[in-house]
Amino acid sequence: MKHNFGAGPCILPKEVFEQASQAVIDFNGTGLSILEISHRSKEFEEVVVETEQLVRELLNVPSGYSILFLQGGASQQFAMVPMNLLPADGKAAYLDTGVWATKAAKEAKRVGQVEIVASSSDQNYNYIPKLYTIPTDAAYFHYTSNNTIYGTEVFDRPATQVPVVVDMSSDILSRNINIADYDLIYAGAQKNMGPAGVTLVIIKDELFGKSGRTNPMIFDYEAHAKAGSMYNTPPVFSIYVSMLNLRWLKAKGGIDVIEQENIIKARTLYDEIDRNPFFRGTAAVEDRSRMNVTFVMENAELEAEFLALAKERNLIGIKGHRSVGGFRASIYNALTISSINALVDTMREFEERKK
Template sequence: MKKHNFSAGPCILPQEVLKKAANAVTNFNGIDLSLIEISHRSKEFVEVMEKARSLVKELLNLPEGYSVLFLQGGASLEFLMTPYNLLKVNGKAGYFDTGTWSSKAIKEAKTLGEVDVFASSKDKGYNYIPKNYNIPSDIDYVHCTSNNTIFGTQIKEFPKTDALLVCDMSSDIFSRELDFTQFDLVYAGAQKNMGPAGTTLVIVKDEILGKTGRSIPSMLDYQVHLSKDSMFNTPPVFAVYVSMLTLEWLKEQGGVKAIEKINQEKAALLYAEVDRNPLFIGFANKEDRSTMNVTFNLTNETHKDTFDKLWNEAGINGLKGHKSVGGYRASIYNAMPIESIKVLINVMQQFEKQVS
């Protein structure tokens, strides 16, 4: 039976990407060597890295003055690299707290300096995005998380600030069109819309670096990585290659504009069923709902075993909600086909008939 993969991450990737990646592990580009056993400085892999970076710039319409890096350590390392590279000695950073990952970013920033959490939705279990807030004027940068996988919320309008604007886009990058000139630094773990776990995309405005007055360890210094074209140390060759393949696939689909339309259709279908079906209730505020992670709960927990049995029998994988929230979470990233959404909706409707 075909599995319908709603996992939050590592998550679904296009089938054609997986096939090409599998072939590359045994024989990369017909050279009779595996992708994962050739030198990262070989002509073959340098071309992969250059193409991956070029596709990022093309698909996101990045202007001159922005550089692209493929690093390691996930968004969790970026939580620390951000203040190291942008928080001035004796400076202050402003943070927008909308969930678990922004909270972790705040914790790391506090190890280097003063942090002002100027807006938070913690008071209501992170089920909404704060709106009426005041951004301090005496800060070096503002940090926000665009999409919250655990709680199913997504920023629709980003903070307006004269300070530098930083965004963790791990779970919704390449899913919708955005004006990236509003950001000075963007980072994203690959394992949602871009590739497998193991590499992290960083987009940085060149002119903002080298102004903190602090000494930065080499491995945490964006300027060091830029000077070495993402190869200061051995890069995660497989993760970068699969990311390149996924970006090629996205371009073939018509790019970010085309995939955004599909993503909106998928989300609209599933949210409509959540709202229609009396056995379910959405977790996130409607105006802040994510198009990537649909979170919902049962209105009566005594029916949990019945629903779980139905979706498991339908070949659905990864629907269980995060342990901190409970309930259910359908992650519907770029590669999720609309057919899988329809299978889930059918299960929800079967559940309604069976329980009623």
């Protein structure tokens, strides 16, 4: 058995893979593959409707919000957010907590004025800044809730009266959030929701046309909302597999259940990192991510040897990002506690070998 700790695209439940593979051959008895059915067909329209309903139910999305299934990943949202929310004479506020937050701010600067309210770059993004002021005249405040490379996560919405935009690509559907606290949430699906190719956007309807700009229609949130995410050909397969995965999550008991599982998984691994004298966590303890656990060895010369042992034990994808080094265990929703235990057992085995 392979234990997949890769940062993305994500691990998905076995039953989702099985159902999706069957649909590639024959989708719902139509005699057609999910890869070839028309996106305008009744069968696929039902998929979009159910996927939206599942998102609304699982996240308790209130009325007054539109749910969109777009393409281009979070990187396209880096541009769409300011194009739709930032007036020509306005400014946006950004919190810099890592590579993706930096890229989001850089893209927004192409559109208009941006103020970086705080940054943790001084310590290689290993913590979340706490003391900063969000300007009250900002068109919106943007932050990244989970930083996959550095293993930090923002669990509480920063206090502000300006519209809040958050990139939740790597922790959406992993824990309870109050959607009403946010004005726009976007998330690439490929961590916890489904395969790469579709991006979830949850947007408060009153934000439509907020920037006053005349954007190309393909980059206009309202155009996509009016078209029911069918303004252009949608990523059919990615939406379908996301629907299957959302069904799986609902059947498990929803966000309440998966959050508790994620807490247990993260705690189990962090406890071993803190106990084992050969390893050390890299993120500030109070900001540790539940989704991406980053750690290094006290003796960096032993890292290659541990990676070799991990490979022997079928632990896949734990090599850390080059910006941090060491190791990174991505423990998204579908990763089981048995995989966490396999990693912990391997860390203990390594300790015994080196005592």
